[in-house]
Amino acid sequence: MLEIKICGIKDLAAMDAALAAGADMVGLVFFPPSPRNVSLEEGAALAARARGRALVVALSVDADDRLLDGIARAVAPDLLQLHGKETPAHVSEIRKRVGLPVMKAIPVADAADLDAVPAYAAVADRLLFDARPPKDATRPGGHGRAFDWSLLSRVERTKPVMLSGGLDPENVATAIRTARPDAVDVSSGVESEPGVKDAAKILRFVANARAAAAALAPAVEKAS
Numbered sequence: 001m002l003e004i005k006i007c008g009i010k011d012l013a014a015m016d017a018a019l020a021a022g023a024d025m026v027g028l029v030f031f032p033p034s035p036r037n038v039s040l041e042e043g044a045a046l047a048a049r050a051r052g053r054a055l056v057v058a059l060s061v062d063a064d065d066r067l068l069d070g071i072a073r074a075v076a077p078d079l080l081q082l083h084g085k086e087t088p089a090h091v092s093e094i095r096k097r098v099g100l101p102v103m104k105a106i107p108v109a110d111a112a113d114l115d116a117v118p119a120y121a122a123v124a125d126r127l128l129f130d131a132r133p134p135k136d137a138t139r140p141g142g143h144g145r146a147f148d149w150s151l152l153s154r155v156e157r158t159k160p161v162m163l164s165g166g167l168d169p170e171n172v173a174t175a176i177r178t179a180r181p182d183a184v185d186v187s188s189g190v191e192s193e194p195g196v197k198d199a200a201k202i203l204r205f206v207a208n209a210r211a212a213a214a215a216l217a218p219a220v221e222k223a224s
Helices: 012-021 040-050 065-074 088-098 111-121 149-154 172-179 199-223
Strands: 003-006 025-030 055-060 079-082 102-108 126-131 161-163 183-186 191-193
Touching (some): 003 012, 040 055, 040 065, 055 065, 111 126, 149 172
Parallel strands (some): 126 161
């Protein structure tokens, strides 16, 4: 079954909207340059709201051990998302240190970027494919950019694959049909402005993603 993640949640209203829409995962960002950044205290309160209703994903970018330890203690997420330039060796070290499943984001602009997949698949529990950010970007994601989703057909699916980057309620169905991911992730695509989630957009995104996945299910069953 397709999993849906609403990322960059900053307040309880947005969290309630994501949960009411039926999101499987909710993402909290711990990266100050992002307009979606939350403190450990805010993250703990948001995680408490979601606990038992959706998986809590904590996103960090090249975080030091102090922040990672703080996230693990205060927020106790179900999954740690590493969205920086962490090497495969560092991903393995972090996974052992925090004792949590880890999802590694891989930026994609062209097929050559997929060369990194085997090394990360060997050490991460999940892989997230996001559009490579602009060269002058101050953060690695949340720019509303998409990449060629058909590239994911070249990825050997040894770990669950999440698709991110430029998704919104209008294009998520096409993205799912093209990339056939295990999960989809949205942030800016369900916002009225950077960092401000729109409940109606969240609801449409989840509904359209579910419908697209359901439409694919008969074809997958027939093929198997």
